[in-house]
Amino acid sequence: MKALMSVGALIGVVGILLLAGMTVGIVPSNAVRLLEGYMPVQVILELTLFVAGFTGISYLMASMGMAFPRFWQGILMWAFILVYLKFRVYPPIPFSVRAMYGTVSLVAIFMWVSANEEDWKKFKQPIMNVLDAKTGGIRILRYAYLIILPLLIGGFSYNAMVPKSEEPIELRTVHPAPPASTKVHGKTYTLQTSQNPYRINLEGKYDQDYSNAMTVEQGMGRLMKPNANPWDKDAQGYLKYVREGGEIFYQNCHFCHGDNLNGRGLHAFAFNPIPANFTDPGTIAQLQETFIFWRVSKGGIGLPNEAGPWASVMPPWEQHLTVDEIWKVVLFEYWHTGYYPRTWD
Amino acid sequence: MGRVAGKKLFSIMALCAMISLLLLPLAVSLPSLAIGADAPDAVKKEGEAKVEKGRDVYYKTEGIVVGAPAPKTVDGPKDYPRYNFESRVLLWFANQQHLYYGSFVLAVPIFCMVIEFMGMVTKDKAMAKRYDQLAYDFIKISLTAYSITAILGGILIFTFLTLYPAFFGYLSSIFRPVMHIYALMFVAESGTIYIYYYGWDKMKEGFLKWIHLSMSVVLNVIGTLLMFLANSWIGFMMSPAGVDEQGRFLGNIWHVIHTALWNPLNVHRILGNMAFGGGVVAAYAAYKFLASKTDEDRAHYDWMGYIAMALGVAFLIPLPFAGYWLMREVYAYRQQMGITLMGGLLAWLFIIQATMIGILFLSTNYYLWQALGRMRGAEKYQRYIKYLVFVLCIGFLVFITPHTIVMTPAELKAMGGQQHPVLGNYGVMSAKNGGINVIITTTILSFVWYMRGNKVSTVSWSKFGNIFMGIFFGCAYVNIIWLAIYGYYIPANVRVGLSVPQVATTLSCLFFMFALNGLMMKGAKQMGAIEWGKISVRSQYALIMLATAFTWMMGLMGYIRSSVRLFWHVNEIMRDNSPWAYTHTVGFAANMISFNVLFFWFSILFVFWLGSLGVKKAPVEAKAGVPGGAPQPVEGH
Structure with a gap:
């Protein structure tokens, strides 16, 4: 089991390094080519490999006594999916589709981390810790969130509402219904x-x-x-x-x-x-x-x-x-x- | 003895009365039909020499013209009287609310019938009483809703008459006998439902109970026929038949009813109503669970929510297949209509629909995983849930990928054309069929896990059985995915046929695996009791989500089905010449659907509240049979 997980972890680490390289532009997106005609299956297989890799990394870390907190597992998994969609798949996926995929992934991660009470408690713990703010450091963090979160939401709202000079989005009908x-x-x-x-x-x-x-x-x-x-x-x-x-x-x-x-x-x-x-x-x-x-x-x-x-x-x-x-x-x-x-x- | 015989007599009379009510509309309508049949004779008498014949636009048969042509309307107060408001939106609202309530009151009696039957065949007497009480609770909820359905039906007809008189006049001139039968069947439905409800206590045991159950069968037959008749009108509007090119009725009422889309609409709607009804009752139970003050109440409503959810999902699973059949028939009827729906103007609404379907299945799975938490011994399955999440998520992502992508011109340019080499493949039917079948198969797997959650099989072949089930599910996934990929390499007409083995694979999982699991779990060792009421509150929100998604999707699909006629009142026969003969934007439609959903939920909350005001909460005997007077759910599932 451990050997299998080690292989999984190795795949996960290599995958993360490649993706990090693509994100910062050191490794071109097509360094690992998406094969024409096989792209859709390849993308799903890659995602499956990544998930297997993360399972391996998580397993190995837990067996070494350095279990990765569930909260960060969830957050990083979501971040990974967003980064993968943005920097790995080419030609670039339009924002509307990435937003749909991102939302579904977020829901899926919520379903995963809250599938049972034990996992849900583990996931909530860091949030509850910040809300409880039993130490001075965490209290400062709580105040920081109090300021940063409204600012972020305000910023997003402003950005969404501010008039832009870009061309508007279009819903072009690819196959209009033909006449009789x-x-x-x-x-x-x-x-x-x-x-x-x-x-x-x-x-x-x-x-x-x-x-x-x-x-x-x-x-x-x-x-x-x-x-x-x-x-x-x-x-x-x-x-x-x-x-x-x-x-x-x-x-x-x-x-x-x-x-x-x-x-x-x-x-x-x-x-x-x-x-x-x-x-x-x-x-x-x-x-x-x-x-x-x-x-x-x-x-x-x-x-x-x-x-x-x-x-x-x-x-x-x-x-x-x-x-x-x-x-x-x-x-x-x-x-x-x-x-x-x-x-x- | 005499009293029992009297009750028997009463019950038999009640049943006979119901059957008479059922037959009454038919008997009364015969003269109506006869008048329809006489009409050609009348024409003959008036002018033997000139009998005008017309050709049926769908059946291509010749018939004697007995109706007036479809009116050529003009925008003005004569054909389109109006307030300073869009008449179409008013009609939309009235129609949708009537449909929501109509679906609910048609679905709930079917649940009652099933649950009452379960109670009657269950050997455990305490359990039988609980099932009986549950069925009673269900019918009690639907009774108030029934009155509202009738009121909304009246509002709908007045809206038609006052805002679309020309169109409604034309429709009623063709469907005259059908409308009369419909109205009389509504009377029969009302009579039956009241006898069924108020006779509950009087017919609670033995032979009388069977009579009572038979009444529910009669009630549901009437309800289903009612719906079929209403479907014939919308079927006619979409795919007219029985009229010539000018819209003149050719005397054959069966042709007008039995249009190209009538049967698929019937099947799709009956399944949809059932799933919707299950969702609404599950949401009611969830609401009561969240508001419960005692463990007993929580246990009862937890159980009620589970039963309603299970019934709803039982009809949700075949629903996509029925929808697929409907779309296939739409394409066969008119290619343009199919393309407008799925590839053209309304394609994005179908993406929203796919999203809603995905939400339904995700919510169901999530509820089942949460429900594992109230069983001791189910922990062994919980560690594998993450893999199910992954499979569901991938299936969902493929299923919702749009073929027509919303993007800026800059994104379009960066993508290098309208077609994306990855997304383009997910956006077509072959991939989507694979996606939805993977989702449904995973839901079946979740159900299997749930059913064996707190049990350990004791049959000698349990190890073999488990391996067999594992391989069966594995092969099912491989087959579904392989067929989805293979679909790209074969002609479209063959590809459409691939949905058959895919669906067969999914249904095989459903039937064989449920049956095998049932056999394996017969006499199984219980690891612990199901602790009803000890389920997370998140699960109840999942049930509410399930119901809301059902409601929203129903509104959406109704809008799609209606708007696919574009600028026609009756497709290719009667043109809509009002100022609103255009298709709304996706955003407006979504807002309108949301408004309808919100209105329905606020009004149904009122119905629930009214139900809770009832003095008599349960049949006296059912209550007395439960220790402590509070409802206790059963141990089985």
Whole structure:
């Protein structure tokens, strides 16, 4: 048990040192890389390791007769979580989300330290000591709190209320609800039921399973499946249309959306927000093909009311592309990212 | 002997009266339906040559037009008479208060039925009396609330009639027979609840008690049907059926009732009502516990709070799954509606909802951990609570991560785009399903620990049983998390289907582990008694938190469900042309919900106070059966 806890403690100490380095800027945040595609799991695993490490440190200190007070365990644990979220995770997490995570962590720590009477007493003891103020030193400390706490609260309140010159926060709707139908080049398309005419099998029939089997494979990067190369000169049907869609994409779209479709094209950083990242599981992977068809056709100017503040400079591509070209581009985007369009059956 | 036979006769007559009351609305409404059916004939007679037909907007069937088209309203005193105030907000308030009380009085009789039944099948006579008294206490609370529900219902109808006459006129022209049945069922409900309450003492033993229990079944059948009928109106407003594109009724009342969202709404609402009712009663018990002066009272209200919480949570656990089904049906009905709810305009309200759901489960777990403190021998589990806290916290953090993040343009730029590579993954359904299932499974684990807190299994296979349970829970967590990750690598329609094995895993834990634990704890050695009343006050605040979160979430979800219609009174049929046909800001909605919650809690405190004024506090026999006259809770849990 002790050996296990020692390993845990070692992990905890290394972790704390790394995090301290990142906080003061000696160690860059990406010194221990967050692996693309695995980041969410990696972050949870790291937090689990840290908690295991702290358990080990606490155990070892207690076994050496230097038990760490529960009060400080709680306070430092919370401080650790806040620091981790602020300095370890990159790109930086917006304040609103950190505030949510911080609040939940605070509640969780309260639940931990007050889960039973013994722990709760241990946790409260330093607070009660200050309130009781039985010695002169602690009495001074109590007076100090009496002055400092109202000042701090006042300071926070002032800071929250004082007018700032920063741009206001925005609640931008990433996926506004689409209309029931959209009219492109004189033809009306019902979004719930329309299908991409080029997502077809060799017999020329709409076949999602067939096309899904030919999209690139996701994993550490994206790899073309064997015998599913759209740039093969013999490619027919679906793959041929993917190639045509790719050509249209690289002639028109990649300047903003990037050659890897991750929203980091040549001109991308001239805009805020940068163009949509199709490789993110929260964009085209969540949507029907017809949604993409509607967005590409109508562009930023065609966003509905609820999409305020309409921060999009996407052109209405129906003014530049034919309907067939738009469908082909959509086909290519799904193929390249390895995602499957949402269907309802 | 003669007296007993007389009572039997009385009881049977009472039951027959209730059943008659139950059937009365149906019988009376038949002519109404018949009139509806006659209407096409009338049309035929008037003009044999011209029978106008319409196509059902949902069922796509053809029917003879028997109703007027939905009115095309214009902003003005005719269609939208008003005070110098937003009519919609007044209606919101009246509706919400009626719903709170309605839910409460529908849920509590179901609890009474369950608890009364438990009392009847329990072999321990003292325990049976205590269950009986608890059921009586519950119905007593709901009786005053029942009157307030009726008053609020009246206020709601007057608000509709005076502020939205055109809309309400249209709705009532379509639902005429349903509204009559509804009103008559309300009469039946009233009759039944009063006979049930006032017959408690007269039907306290033997066969008569079974008759009394049967009355509670009848009462609950009426209550549930009432709710289903009310659901048909809101179902129609969201996903109309039985009318043509102009909103003209096509003569089939079943189509109008049985809309795309009616069934999921029914299931979701009944579970929600039960969870809400449990929360309110638990909060009542917590309030009484905190105000108690004696150990006996504390013991009683501690026990009452526990039972109410357990019943509430029993319905809370399947609630997210019912909600998931409802959302699935919403997406199937109209993609735009689903996206507006979960990915678009109202997405942030869903994040708040996720937060409230998390708070509910966290409060439940916290209460159970505190409850371990009143059992001697439960200390062995307390040292592991910190790990449960960690697992719950991670599940909660993933569950509440927003897909649409609130941020400044500077933060947006620093993040390098709208999508965050970590948060973006937590913000979608696959991760969230994993998060909520982890939370629920952990809650089940907490319950298992609680149920075996002061016991040591004596069965010969206890070691094997413990290992099996450990492995089962371990595998459940692995399966849930694995499926959550796997969901990113498969098509969306398959991913949606993954929720089935995830839910099955969670429910397997619930049923198999509870059953196995029950078998292992049969004849178990007691390490010490449950010291009812010796629970921390923090636990009681957790119960109050639980109830408040239920109330707030109910208000929130009602608002979301209603506002998803956007600028429609009846989706795609009747447009809202009032000046308030816009969606409120998140902040305004949150304030309004908070106001409704506060008003409800202040008014329900009044109801509790009224209840405490009652001279007769418990059935005479139940009181007499308890030593010392004070209620003593049971030893089991």
